[in-house]
Amino acid sequence: MIRAATVNDIPEIHAMIRELAAYEKAAEQARATEEQLRRALFGEHPAASVLIAEDDGTGKTAGFALWFPRFSTWTGTRGLHLEDLYVRPHTRGCGHGKALLAALAAICRENGFERFEWTVLDWNEPAIGFYESLGARLLTEWRVCRLTGGPLEELAARAPAVAHRAR
Known part of the structure; x- marks a missing residue:
């Protein structure tokens, strides 16, 4: 069963984010707190939405998908950007x-979205094979760019005055 997440799902979503980060060999980078997730997903201006997969046999949370709209x-x-897709190991292969x-x-x-996009780690062959089996095309000519920490702060310090800043 697939359903929209509720605020009561925050502890499970938080746990699965940490499980996903550990699987992706980046557990130390998963710093979001339950309170941050509560505000981001269910606050006044939600930043993203979550779908929950429940195991039909047990009714327990089997996985989740966290997504948000984007624009081309x-x-x-x-379009739709899938940030996280995670299915707990003991429920994989069940659909x-x-x-x-x-x-x-x-x-x-x-919603008339023309694109559904996400990223996958280049070493995650099981996920790549799964996505390709669904008809997804891997765009090898595009690279993800990321600024964080010191480089982000340094670039921001060089910003000219702007009349309107993103909120």
């Missing part, structure tokens, strides 16, 4: 990942 200047339309992705594809169709 090339198509002039909105939860495919069901989560299908639910997100349906959100795209219902």
Whole structure:
């Protein structure tokens, strides 16, 4: 079963984010707190949405997908960015990942989103194979760019005065 997350799911979402970070060999980078997730997902201006996969046999949380809208200047339309997809190891192979992705594809169709995009680590062959089996195309010519920490602060310090800043 796939359903929209509720505020009561925050502890499970938080736990699965930490499980995903450990799987991706980056546990120390998963610093979000439950309170931060509560504000980001269920606050006045939600930053993202979450779908929950429940195991049909037990009703326990089997996985989640955290996503948010994006915009393409090339198509002039909105799209969907999947930030995290995680299915707990003991429930893999039961169709939860495919069901989560299908639910997100349906959100795209219902909202007229032309693109559904996400990233995958280049060493995660099981995930790559799974995504390709669904018809996803890996865009090898594009690279993710990231500024964080000192370099982000240094660049921000060079910013000219701007009349409007993003909130």
